[in-house]
Amino acid sequence: MGGNKPVRETALKKIALRWIIAFAVMSLLPFFVPHGWLRVLIIANFLAIFAMSWDIMSGYxxxxxxxxxFLLGISAYASVLLIHHFDVPLYLSMPIGVLIAAVGGVGFVLPTLRVRGPYFTLFTLGxxxxxxRIMITLGPITGGTRGLFGFPTVLKGAVPNFYLTLVLVFAVAFALWYLGQTDFGRVLNAIRLDEDVVENSGLDTTRFKLLSFLMSSIAAGIGAVFFIHYLGALCPRSVFAVFLLLNIIIASVIGGMGTIIGPFMGAYIITIILEGLRAVAPGPxxxxxxxxxxxxxxxxxxxxxFFEIQRLFRRRR
Amino acid sequence: MIEEILIVGLATSALYLVIALGLVMVYSVGRVEDLSVGAYLMVAAYIYWFLAEGGPYLSLPKGAAIIITILIGSAISISVYRGFIRRLLDNPTAVFISTLIFSLIVENVLAGIFGEAPRSVHPLVYGSVTIGGITITLNIVIILAIAWAITIILITFISKSYIGRAIRAVSINPRGAMLVGIDPEKVRILTWGLCGALSAVAGISLATHTSISTGMWILPLILAFIIVMIGGLGSIGGAILSAHIIGFVGAFTMVMIDERLRGVFGLLLLLVILIFRRRGLFGRE
Amino acid sequence: MKFKDFSEGGGNRKDMAKVIETRGISKRFGGITAVNSLDFHVEEKEIVGLIGPNGAGKTTVFNLIMGVLRQDSGDIIFNGTNINNYPTHKRVKIGIARTYQIPKPLKEWTIFENIRISMIPDGIKSIRRIGGREEDIRRIAKETGLTEYLEKYPDELPIGALRRLELARALANDPKLILIDEAFAGMTKEEIDVISELLKKKRKEGMSFIIIDHNLEALANIVDRVIVIHLGRKLAEGKLQEIIKKEDVKKAYLGE
Incomplete structure (x- = not known):
């Protein structure tokens, strides 16, 4: 939960050190795990970015x-379609993809901000x-169900891609975690607890929600464009699968909603579960x-x- | 063309209405949305197919298969309620998430048992009728009749019977209901069972109308929800009207534009309506 | 045109003294008229009691002043400015605060943080700056008698303390006008005295209050004036002692 009070200067240094240690330990992984596993970890890193970007909005x-x-899809499709149809270079198409996610995310979500609870959830699912459906129907442009492939990837090989995703996931994690620790994050948390009270405290809840959506969209967009240019192939199933949505949600909820670190851990946990089950239980x-x-x-x-781990540590002290 | 839209529209509207009514009832007594209704529907469709057309081992008469399927449908929905929804009643968000995960489990269990390929199911009745120069399959007429019969029986049941009044009492004020000797928990179990049965009927009807597949839970779920949202949560009259809006928009899209866009215009409609009326067409402030 | 500007622009001294004024506000829910062309005002440093039987529309009036609900017709003027189109948070920023009839603390936050939320800067600024100074929070806690609870969570507090938390949160907004919904319900005699003294002190510092309460005895000690509403209409207005003698008020209030 990030403690009850915002983190003050001194604690911040200690926590920053923990982040650096975590990063250092994980960057040693390629020396110990086989290359096959590295590809699994790369996917886990992407999943972590998606889950954390979901968390800053929905979890908080x-x-x-x-x-x-939807956010993942519009940014991935934007980047790939720009390359495929207009020969836009990769270093331009990717930022545009992220921009589309931000604009699309905020633009489409703007009317939904008035809508609460189940209405909101159904609206987003819709x-x-x-x-x-639209991407499948626009076959001549988007490749329909078969999708598009043969577009460039950012890097080649498991090791470079692992480090790329590791830097990405830590950058996103740290940024979002930091946001969660500030008063901004506190207000988002308060909105979950009681939106009327927040508004009644002179805080513009619409603006806070909009900002959290914007941050969520940007993080999701960054994850999505790197993801699609890691895969090198784009079809509706790679970004629009209900299974991916469930992975994002399961990672977030078992890790702990509204904590950022929880969904990060959750992404790794579910990846390990999924890989571990491969040998035991086939297919569906x-x-x-x-x-x-x-x-x-x-x-x-x-x-x-994450909450249970925190509680365990607190009890020991 | 127009005849086709008319009959397909009427039949699908009635089917979705049956699912939506289950949702409305569950919401009114539990104040949560159960996203497993698509899963109940799908399980029922597979069980019916297995019982009635399960190859050399099983080929029960259709009537028996239907009755057993409905009973199993109720049993599943009640187990889901008793299993975990009950523990999460104070947290609608958790119900949303857990029932969605449950649907994924069901999808994959069915895929594990029966395979992922869609299977075709025989219609309930063969043949067709011609009314005023329009030829329609008897199956769709039967579906339409069943769906409407259920709707009317249900509405009468809720307004007239003791159990129906108990359901309404719990939906208005659970504590007050308790004071007059109604056990809200029993009412909820009953309502969930009813919701499972309604979904089972819709599942059987859908199966005999088209086919069954492990992805068949998503679209009916979303459409039923759109109906409930547009109609305003907890309003049966609103649900009837919005079911027909969605049903006819869907039928029109299917026949006139593109089969794959089925549902898209319903979604667009929902988006537009929610933008202008955040509690749906008939929801109260 | 200039002439009109002068008369409506708030240059008038009498206008200046009015903190808030409603001009014929009405609100209907379905077929029920909850508030019916209600006119009233509150002057600077005035404590006004809003009384009436249950369902008279008192809380609806507060919701209209806060912008939680929008009136169907009529105007709400705060410090000479028409605030009809202001969203709730903006009304709070310009100096109107309210407490809830049923206390609504943030359950996962300590009392300290619950008070602090009113001091958090709005929007993007909240990322850079931690809102609220500890001494201000402690001062408000002391005034409302919450010091001992500062590090506790709301579910550990008695109901009277939760009511005082509502008031503390309202005070933390640094308002000019506070709407208090059920000031004394569930409080002991001592608590009522403490709160009454606090309200009088705040009035001296320049704040105004509208108070809803059924405890007329407690109200009598602090209010300058009461407004009686019944079925959304203003029934009477004036000194409490005189008002309660009126026949129609008695009838509405006591159901005689």
Missing amino acids: TGYISFGHN LFILFE WRIATYAAIGLIIFILRPRGI
Whole structure:
């Protein structure tokens, strides 16, 4: 939960050190794990970015979005379509993709900010399904269900890509975590607890929600364009799959909503579960087992693993 | 063309209405949205197919298959409620998330047992009728009739019977209901069971109308929700009207534009309506 | 045109003294008229009691003043400015604060943080700056008798303390006018005295109050004037002692 009070200067230094240690430990991984596993970790890093970007909006404010794929989708499609149809270079198409996510995210979400609770969630789910359908129907431009491939990737090889995603995921994690620790994050948390009270304290909740959406969109957009230019192929299933949405949500909820670090950890945990199950349960059974594990953890520990770890440490002191 | 839109529109509207009514009832007594209704529907469709057309081992008469399927549908929805929704009633967000995850589990369990390929299901009744120069399959007429019969029975049940009044009492004020001797928990179990049964009927109907697949839970779920949202949560009259708006928009899209865009205009409509009326067309402030 | 500007622009001394003024505000819910062309005003450094039976529309009046609900017709003037189109947070920023009838603390936050939320800077500025100074929060806590609870969570507090937290949060907004919904319900005699003294002190510092309460005895000690509303209409206005003698007020209030 990031403690009850905002982090003051002294604590900040200590925490910054922890971040550096975590980064250092993880950057040693390529020396110990086989290359096959590195590809798994790369995907885990992307998933972590998606989950954290979901968290800064839905986890913090309690406005549960089932439309995160919409943000991922528009930025990925924007970058790839620019390259495919207009020969825009990679270093331009990617930032434009992120920009599209920011504009699209805020633009489409603007009217929904008045809508609360289930209405909001369904609205976002609608947005996501809507765009999936449109992308499939616009076959001549988007490649339909088969999608597009053969566009450039940012880097080649498992090791360079691992380091690229590691830097990315830590940059996003630190930025979003820091935001969560400031009064900005506190207000988002308060919006989840009681939006009327926040408004009644002279704070413009609409503006806070908009800002959190903007940050969520930018982080999601960054993740998505790097993701798609890592895969080198884009089809509706790679960004619009319900399975991806569920991964994002399960990672966030079992890690702990509204903590940023929780979803980061959650992404790694579910990746390990999914890989571990590969040998035991084939095909759909693997996903069913994994989702069941996620559901059980969520029902028994709704505040997430990160919260439980924090509690454990606090008790010891 | 117009005839087709008319009959497909009427039938799908009625089907979605049945699912939506289950949602409305569950919401009114539990104040949560159960996203598993798509899963209930899909399980029912597979169970019916397995019972009625499960190859050499099983080929029950259709009537028996339907009854068993409905009972199993209720049993599943009640188990989901007792299993975890009950523990999360004070947290609608958690119900949203957990029931969505549950749907994914169901999808993959079914894919594990029956495979991911879609399967076709025989219609409930064969043949067609011609009314005023329009030829329509008997199956769709039967579906339409069943859906409307259920809707009317349900509305009468809720307004007239003791159990129906208990449901309304709990939806208005659970504590007050308790004071007059109604156990809200029992009412909720009953309502969830009813919701499962309604979804099962819709699942069987959908199966015999088209086919079954492990992805079939998403679109009915979303459309039923759109109907409930547009109609305003907890309003049956609103649900009937919005079911027909969505049903006809969908039928029109399917017949006139593109099969794959089914649902898209319904979604667009929802987006537009929510922008202008944040509690739906009939929701109260 | 100039002439009109002069008369409506608030140059008039009588206008200046009015902190808030409603001009014929009405609000209907479906077929029920909750507030019916209500006119009233509150002057600077004045404590006004808003009384009436349950369902008279008192809380609706507060919701209209705060902009939580928008009136169907009529105007709300604060310090000479028409605030009809102001969203709630803007009304709070210009100096109107309110407390809730049923206390609404942020359950996962300590009392210290619950008071501090009113001091957090709005929008993007909240990222750079930590809002509120500790001494201000401690001063408000002391005034409202919450010092001992500062590090506790709302579910550890008695109801009277939660009411005082509502007041503390309102004070932390540094308002000119506070709307208090149920000031004394659930409070002991001592607590009522403490709060009454605090309100009088704040009035001396320049604040005004509108107070809803059913405890007429407690109100009598602090209010300058009361407004009685019944079925959304203003029934009577004036000194409390005189008002309660009136027949129609008695009838509405006591249901005689």
